[in-house]
Amino acid sequence: MPANLTAEARAKLAKYTAAKTIEEKIKALQEFLSVAPKHKGAENLLLWATRRLAELKEELERERRKRQSGRGPRIFVEKEGAAQLVVIGPPNAGKSLLVQKLTGARTKVADYPFTTTLPVPGMLKYEDIYFQLVDTPPLTEEAPQFVSRVAGLARNADGILLVVDLSTGDPIEQYEKMRDILAQHGVLVEKPRGTVKIEKGGSGGIDVIMVNGGKIVDGTIKDVEKILASYRIYRARVIISGEVSLEDIELAIFRPLTYKPTIVLANKIDVPGAKERYKKLYNYLAERRDKSVWLLPVSAKYGVNLNKLGELIFKRLNIIRVYTKQPNGEPSKTPLVLPKGSTVIDVARKIHSDLAEYFMYAKVWGPSAKYPGERVGPDHVLEDGDIVEIHARR
Ligand SMILES: Nc1nc2c(ncn2[C@@H]2O[C@H](COP(=O)(O)OP(=O)(O)O)[C@@H](O)[C@H]2O)c(=O)[nH]1
Ligand SMILES: [Mg+2]
Known part of the structure; x- marks a missing residue:
């Protein structure tokens, strides 16, 4: 086990992950820090716990002030544009x-x-x-x-x-x-060389999914299940992209990296x-x-x-612009902005889930089309500047 924690320390962290309110989280982390071993193998977790505790206290303080004044400072900015x-x-x-x-x-x-x-x-x-x-x-x-x-x-x-x-x-x-x-x-x-994303919940079991050359450099999927079980996580999707270590996986339980x-x-x-x-x-x-x-x-x-x-x-940002059009209509003035590598069905999904479900075929004009108005299937990969006309069953 990478961090070599005692069963007691693990139990406290499990309490933290299960906590719903800021107060409960603060309490669990304080308890964890009081029992956590101070040796080398647990350094990263200790560092994380100390910082997280400070953050949570700040959050609590902000909440308090917000309640007092009716509204606090605007922390998040609503996204606009591409x-x-x-x-x-x-x-x-x-x-x-x-x-x-x-x-x-x-x-x-x-x-x-x-x-x-x-x-x-x-x-x-x-x-x-x-x-x-x-x-x-x-x-x-x-x-x-x-x-x-x-x-x-x-x-x-x-x-x-x-x-x-x-x-x-x-x-x-x-x-x-x-x-x-x-x-x-x-x-x-x-x-980073690799990233780990852990989505707790799901129908049952630990589902380890490897994407983009996903690989665990110092362990197996069994080890991942063991680590998660030691934090009482029995149902989760673990998405591994690129090369990661077991420690990366353990840290991802508490400190998602993005x-x-x-x-x-x-x-x-x-x-x-x-x-x-x-x-x-x-x-x-x-x-x-x-x-x-x-x-x-x-x-x-x-x-x-x-x-x-x-x-x-x-x-x-590795993005592309795609213009949609209706049959016999003009292409849209403002494009849809999608990640590079997006396909025709991604466009359909972005417009409306029904359009993706009843998708039949699309016509494409622009850089990705072999000829103007090429008829393509759902997996056709689009390029910046393409114009797409989607045909669906009604
Ligand atoms: N010479 C020079 N001064 C600059 C430049 N950009 C900003 N400043 C000056 O640096 C100071 C700080 O600028 P400000 O935009 O308030 O910095 P902020 O604290 O990062 O938001 C101001 O006096 C600006 O006029 C620059 O490109 N060249
Ligand atoms: Mg400023």
């Missing part, structure tokens, strides 16, 4: 000015830190779609009160724009600090010394294993490269 991206960065990096210049949103810009305390959204136009950019409070250890709020916004978004300030300090350090703070809160900006496609915006490229700092960061990111983090030097102040961001986001 995708939502949170703009995250240290104090004074230029987050607010970037969002303002890119979207016209009226968010406060000032040369003193902590001007932005609530998330502010704006829309960035890219050709015929919009991306929603959300300005956020600063992410730094010096302002712990914002950390879980910013991480929460990131977890809920489709992607992250990580702003690094080229006018001061070491850009690599800035990047690593933010990456690590987010990771501690379950948000990954670098693509990976978000990320672009680093190296801001203030206009200031003296910024180019050298940018070079350092460029070389550093280019050496990373998978190059999943992209980089764009910008100047919010002088508008440098801001016109390139829309296309970069579009490519980074």
Whole structure:
């Protein structure tokens, strides 16, 4: 068993997973921490439990304040447009000015830190779609009160724009600090070798599903069942994507990790010394294993490269635009936005579940069609710019 917990400690964690209210969760975690072994094999879980406890206490405090005042600050931002991206960065990096210049949103810009305390959204136009950019409070250890709020916004978004300030300090350090703070809160900006998703419940048994070359590097499916059983989980779907370890699986029970496609915006490229700092960061990111983090030097102040961001986001998110049409009608003006690799039946499903159920065939015009109006089946893979006409039984 990876974490080598005592039966007592395990029982406390089981109590945590079963807890319904914040108060119950806090109590269970406190009990867990008081009995948890302090040895090396349990380090990650202890770290997680300590952080989670702090988060829950904060949540409780927020709830309390909300009850008192009738309504609390708006933590989550309703999604609009093709995708939502949170703009995250240290104090004074230029987050607010970037969002303002890119979207016209009226968010406060000032040369003193902590001007932005609530998330502010704006829309960035890219050709015929919009991306929603959300300005956020600063992410730094010096302002712990914002950390879980910013991480929460990131977890809920489709992607992250990580702003690094080229006018001061070491850009690599800035990047690593933010990456690590987010990771501690379950948000990954670098693509991991593998991910685990555990959906509790279901009809019965533990169902381990491997996708995208899913593989457990140090164990078997039997080991997974044993780990889950030790937390009294007997019914669940465990979805493994890529390479994962048994410890990854154990941690996923309590700390779901989610990976978000990320672009680093190296801001203030206009200031003296910024180019050298940018070079350092460029070389550093280019050496990373998978190059999943992209980089764009910008100047919010002088508008440098801001016109390139829309296309970069579009490519980074791996999405396509598909236009639907009725027989004899015109293609829709606004496209549906879908993940790359989506098929005709995905489009049908997105329009209406009935359309998918009674699907007969589709006609396709555009990049994926062999000829204009090609007749295709449900599994035909679409490309950006395709026009689709779906025919269903009535
Ligand atoms: N020279 C320069 N200054 C910038 C740039 N972007 C932002 N600033 C300045 O940096 C300060 C902080 O900007 P702000 O957008 O409020 O940062 P935030 O705290 O990250 O939201 C302000 O004085 C901005 O005018 C830039 O690209 N170049
Ligand atoms: Mg700001």
